[in-house]
Amino acid sequence: MKKKIATVLFIGMAAIQLTACIAFTCKEQGCDETDIYEDGYCKYHYGINAGEEALKDIINNWGN
Numbered sequence: 001m002k003k004k005i006a007t008v009l010f011i012g013m014a015a016i017q018l019t020a021c022i023a024f025t026c027k028e029q030g031c032d033e034t035d036i037y038e039d040g041y042c043k044y045h046y047g048i049n050a051g052e053e054a055l056k057d058i059i060n061n062w063g064n
């Protein structure tokens with residue numbers, strides 16, 4: 001879990017450095033969508049990430 005947070009922070013800092021001189025784009029690697037929907041993602045990638053989180057919750061709750 002801590003590793004994930006560190007990765008997110010690292011990506012976030014890299015993104016800030018990258019976006020300092022270029023237009024702000026989607027956080028998803030390789031995506032240059034500038035129409036940000038929420039949480040730094042374009043609508044498409046925000047949906048994918050939100051879907052993954054929901055899926056993880058379902059899988060985690062299944063075992064209990």
Ligand SMILES: [Zn+2]
Nearest residue numbers: 026031042045
């Ligand atoms: Zn995107």
